[in-house]
Amino acid sequence: MQYEKSCGALVLRKDKTDGKYYVLMIRHRMGGHRSFPKGHMERGETERMTAVREVYEETAVQIRIRPDFRETVHYHPLPGVSKEVVYFLSETENAAVKAREGEIAQVEWVPVESAEASLSHENDKMVFRAAIKKMKSLGAPVNI
Secondary structure, eight states, rough: OOOEEEEEEEEEEETTTTEEEEEEEEETTTTTTEEEEEEETTTTTOOOHHHHHHHHHOOOOOOOOEEEEEEEEESSSSTTTEEEEEEEEEEOOOOOOOOOOOEEEEEEEHHHHHHHHHSSSSHHHHHHHHHHHHHHHOOOOOOO
């Protein structure tokens, strides 16, 4: 069995004009599914370093990772391949985005209220629900 590990982040941004929360999502060129930015760890990187780098490489958004949230999902993208993805909860004020050419079809800020329905995979929905639960426990007025 081949093992792969990726790290990424669920990125939240509170809009300064409407006061609502938005989630950063990417749409992949291959398959067109929506998810959160993530990518493979490189030698010498910590999980957090990988998440920060991958979010920036895929979306041009700089993030601050919250220290109190880490969710892991496991799945088999191909026969004989086991993949672990570690997600962190992060925040940014950067509204401007730019998709990585070739790999990412679209980068978008999705309103938190419609984010779960926009996600393609159940693993991503599970991470999203856990992140929203965490934000609510911290007193953030996140409406879904």
